[in-house]
Amino acid sequence: MNAIEVRALTKKYPGFELRNVKFTLPEGCIMGLVGENGAGKSTLIRLILDAAGRDAGDVRVLDTDNRSSGFVKIKDDIGVVLDDARLPDSLNARQVGRVFGDIYSKWDGAVYEEYLKRLDLPEKKRVKDFSRGMKMKLALACALSHDARLLILDEPTGGLDPVVRDEILEILEDFTRREDRSVLISSHIVSDLEKLCDYVGFLHKGELLLFDEKDRILEEYALARLPEERLEALPEEAVHGVRRGKYGAEALVERRLVRPDLNLEKPTLEDIIVFFARGDKQ
DSSP: OEEEEEEEEEEEETTEEEEEEEEEEETTOEEEEEOOTTSSHHHHHHHHTTOSOOSEEEEEETTEETTSTTHHHHGGGEEEEOTTOOOOTTSBHHHHHHHHHHHOTTOOHHHHHHHHHHTTOOSSSBGGGSOHHHHHHHHHHHHTSSOOSEEEEESTTTTOOHHHHHHHHHHHHHHTTSTTOEEEEEESOHHHHHHHOSEEEEEETTEEEEEEEHHHHHHHEEEEEEOGGGGGGSOGGGEEEEEEETTEEEEEEEGGGSOTTSOEEOOOHHHHHHHHHHOOOO
16 A cells, blocks of 8 residues: 555646646655755645645545545544644643644553653643744654554754754654554755655655655766766766866766766765756756
């Protein structure tokens, strides 16, 4: 079974359009959705959760059409952390747990208490006095405490220090040790996604420019460093971006489309994303 299936999804706003997005996240995998601010990541997540109307396309979540009556029941199997956390400011962590216990039929208070301790969250301090990092950790604790099969996380590590980010990534890795658990996480911190994800999608100006298994992406592309005059010798269809410098040029190429004797280097995921975003060709 697939955790998420998106087909030809389109949403139009004045001055922005999410265009014909399609991807499949298999069950038991982690997908990273990367893109600059305004690329459409939050819009896509809202559409997957059926929290916004669409202009075209279909979405299935945990093998259920997200516009069907059955999706209401499926929501109990989805843990959600949004960018603004959206927790009641006037309550403390223990009170927040009681609220979520009334929302989710499979809420486990003992698991929630364990996460509060693991994440070093004070139980009696009001949420409004939490730092951003503490709020995100509390939201994650809530999402993880009702036996969810799918986590959908919108920028959960944005603005957090490296220690807290590593802590969250470790928890997400632990979550997917069970084969029936999956994660969709959006972020503009590509290095986090490279550590964590099985699949990566790159959303740019409302268009999904790249989607595949992370390892396949890293194997498929390479960096070619060469004198600028040799750029023209590269097949046009092989080149996905060029960066020119004082001492030559650097091109992102598809390995299978260039000569095997070309001096190639392995790129990072961030290298690949940056070249795709710039869109500069020969």
